[in-house]
Amino acid sequence: MLSEDRIIHNYFRTAGAERSDVCVGIGDDAAVLEPPPGRNLVAAVDTLNEGVHFPAATQPAAIGHRALAVNLSDLAAMGAEPAWATLSLCLPAPDEAWLEGFADGFRALARQHGVALVGGDTTRGPLSVSVQLLGWLRPGEALTRAGAKPGDGVYVTGHLGGAAAGLRLLLEGRASTSEPLTRAFLWPEPRVAIGQDLCGLASAAIDLSDGLGTDLPRLLAASGAGASLDPEQLPLAPAALALLGASAAREGALAGGDDYELCFTVPAEAEDELAARAVNWSTPVTRIGCVEASPGLRFSGEAEPAKLPEGWRHFEEKGS
Amino acid sequence: MLSEDRIIHNYFRTAGAERSDVCVGIGDDAAVLEPPPGRNLVAAVDTLNEGVHFPAATQPAAIGHRALAVNLSDLAAMGAEPAWATLSLCLPAPDEAWLEGFADGFRALARQHGVALVGGDTTRGPLSVSVQLLGWLRPGEALTRAGAKPGDGVYVTGHLGGAAAGLRLLLEGRASTSEPLTRAFLWPEPRVAIGQDLCGLASAAIDLSDGLGTDLPRLLAASGAGASLDPEQLPLAPAALALLGASAAREGALAGGDDYELCFTVPAEAEDELAARAVNWSTPVTRIGCVEASPGLRFSGEAEPAKLPEGWRHFEEKGS
Numbered sequence: 001m002l003s004e005d006r007i008i009h010n011y012f013r014t015a016g017a018e019r020s021d022v023c024v025g026i027g028d029d030a031a032v033l034e035p036p037p038g039r040n041l042v043a044a045v046d047t048l049n050e051g052v053h054f055p056a057a058t059q060p061a062a063i064g065h066r067a068l069a070v071n072l073s074d075l076a077a078m079g080a081e082p083a084w085a086t087l088s089l090c091l092p093a094p095d096e097a098w099l100e101g102f103a104d105g106f107r108a109l110a111r112q113h114g115v116a117l118v119g120g121d122t123t124r125g126p127l128s129v130s131v132q133l134l135g136w137l138r139p140g141e142a143l144t145r146a147g148a149k150p151g152d153g154v155y156v157t158g159h160l161g162g163a164a165a166g167l168r169l170l171l172e173g174r175a176s177t178s179e180p181l182t183r184a185f186l187w188p189e190p191r192v193a194i195g196q197d198l199c200g201l202a203s204a205a206i207d208l209s210d211g212l213g214t215d216l217p218r219l220l221a222a223s224g225a226g227a228s229l230d231p232e233q234l235p236l237a238p239a240a241l242a243l244l245g246a247s248a249a250r251e252g253a254l255a256g257g258d259d260y261e262l263c264f265t266v267p268a269e270a271e272d273e274l275a276a277r278a279v280n281w282s283t284p285v286t287r288i289g290c291v292e293a294s295p296g297l298r299f300s301g302e303a304e305p306a307k308l309p310e311g312w313r314h315f316e317e318k319g320s
Numbered sequence: 321m322l323s324e325d326r327i328i329h330n331y332f333r334t335a336g337a338e339r340s341d342v343c344v345g346i347g348d349d350a351a352v353l354e355p356p357p358g359r360n361l362v363a364a365v366d367t368l369n370e371g372v373h374f375p376a377a378t379q380p381a382a383i384g385h386r387a388l389a390v391n392l393s394d395l396a397a398m399g400a401e402p403a404w405a406t407l408s409l410c411l412p413a414p415d416e417a418w419l420e421g422f423a424d425g426f427r428a429l430a431r432q433h434g435v436a437l438v439g440g441d442t443t444r445g446p447l448s449v450s451v452q453l454l455g456w457l458r459p460g461e462a463l464t465r466a467g468a469k470p471g472d473g474v475y476v477t478g479h480l481g482g483a484a485a486g487l488r489l490l491l492e493g494r495a496s497t498s499e500p501l502t503r504a505f506l507w508p509e510p511r512v513a514i515g516q517d518l519c520g521l522a523s524a525a526i527d528l529s530d531g532l533g534t535d536l537p538r539l540l541a542a543s544g545a546g547a548s549l550d551p552e553q554l555p556l557a558p559a560a561l562a563l564l565g566a567s568a569a570r571e572g573a574l575a576g577g578d579d580y581e582l583c584f585t586v587p588a589e590a591e592d593e594l595a596a597r598a599v600n601w602s603t604p605v606t607r608i609g610c611v612e613a614s615p616g617l618r619f620s621g622e623a624e625p626a627k628l629p630e631g632w633r634h635f636e637e638k639g640s
Contacts (some may be wrong), residue, residue: 142343
């Protein structure tokens with residue numbers, strides 16, 4: 001039987017990047033880390049539960065990737081540089097093949113972004129993965145949700161609605177129908193470099209975890225503003241458009257969640273600079289609308305706030 | 321129905337101390353924090369699952385207290401000063417009375433130790449609470465598990481075996497039998513000030529989460545040493561001794577876990593200084609044995625490593 005100490009030793013000691021600023025890593029009561037001078041610390045935590053955030057029997061490497069990716073996406077939305085992670089893993093029973101796959105998925109993404117795994121906790125219970133991610137940014141450079149002003153352009157990275165369609169295919173047992181869609185759900189690519197590049201340029205930012213129709217209103221509420229969107233400009237995932245048609249693909253983009261793209265606002269006078277920087281980005285960026293003073297989210301041409309499909313939220317799925 | 325945003329707003333915005341070094345707290349994609357210059361960062365994470373780490377129907381305030389206490393205990397074992405926490409809370413359903421009780425228990429302990437709650441995550445699933453705690457210490461002053469040398473005295477704070485006996489009473493539905501024991505389990509007092517006072521004095525330290533018989537060997541293994549204990553010197557919880565008798569109380573102290581006292585080693589030449597500092601501590605400290613070069617844990621007078629009862633470990637409770 002694998003003890004907690006063994007699991008940590010066998011699978012997690014090497015599940016991240018090596019960093020010289022880790023004074024005490026995995027294996028003591030807590031990690032001791034050497035922060036770079038003159039920076040602010042950024043901390044995020046996000047938990048994924050089997051059956052809630054991913055279907056049962058999801059491949060363990062994808063779970064390891066996804067658990068880190070959703071936190072990298074949070075740091076990206078702040079414009080921060082990721083550095084160190086801790087992991088709390090709750091498993092029904094220790095399973096060596098599962099642990100190996102999980103650690104592989106986590107490790108590949110951690111090394112890609114230079115993240116060291118510095119501590120954690122392994123407990124027994126229903127499968128649940130919680131990652132806490134720490135990183136850095138220059139004081140005053142944080143991209144928060146507050147700061148969007150009327151006249152700012154509203155932008156998103158990448159394509160929307162692919163992950164929601166992929167999840168649907170997985171739940172229906174049709175994962176083979178469209179690989180790009182299931183891949184969008186299982187292997188999201190956090191926009192870490194783009195987030196850092198937006199510092200000093202974007203006026204507000206948020207990452208799209210629950211769907212544009214839920215997350216953009218959060219940004220607008222924090223900024224005390226509203227926005228008008230052009231539905232024709234939403235960058236729908238091509239494979240979702242092909243599979244579902246325009247209307248359902250658009251609904252997935254607004255309400256589906258799990259895209260982990262960035263949504264951000266840029267003052268009009270900085271939009272040329274944005275276009276210049278975006279040339280070097282790994283994914284397209286699309287202007288989808290404009291910030292307005294009047295609260296709420298409208299589609300262009302409509303006077304009243306749009307009736308958007310609700311994003312997928314915990315606790316609101318069940319009745320009672 | 322309470323949404324995640326509502327839960328965070330209603331219960332967790334005020335669930336910690338106020339700190340001026342929190343630039344962006346709860347409610348954005350990540351927290352932004354201002355670290356004190358010239359310190360090392362210390363990070364711990366510990367998760368408590370219902371039915372594994374505490375019995376079903378445990379009062380929510382005790383769960384809130386305990387989830388933070390076990391992490392404060394980890395920071396205490398490093399000699400660190402706690403500062404900021406994030407919380408990942410997984411709930412079967414939103415329950416306002418439960419959330420209020422939980423937040424009350426968390427808040428009281430957080431304010432006592434000056435800890436701000438700066439972020440978190442609320443998900444749906446079986447009850448599970450994961451706290452990530454961040455704090456600080458001076459470079460080079462961390463108390464690690466490595467560092468114990470032959471000749472050092474082995475010490476523990478407080479009394480041992482009370483929490484294990486309390487858990488047994490709770491599981492047997494006899495919580496009223498001995499309030500000090502159930503209290504020891506439900507409301508552990510992390511030894512944060514003592515841990516900080518041990519910096520520059522102790523050669524190694526660990527907190528007792530799984531029982532002295534499991535945790536002290538971890539410290540000894542990390543130090544490449546062994547120890548001899550005097551079983552007569554173990555500071556058994558008086559109420560456990562009265563309820564269970566000496567033999568069972570001793571077994572609880574060694575194998576029971578959940579005491580969250582500190583176990584540490586002190587070089588012979590520093591033992592007078594320890595006695596002088598301990599006068600001001602809120603709980604007694606007891607010398608229970610001596611570090612030796614030969615690996616393993618022995619009881620005094622025995623030549624062979626003692627056959628200790630196994631500490632309570634996840635995954636090892638179930639067979640298969």
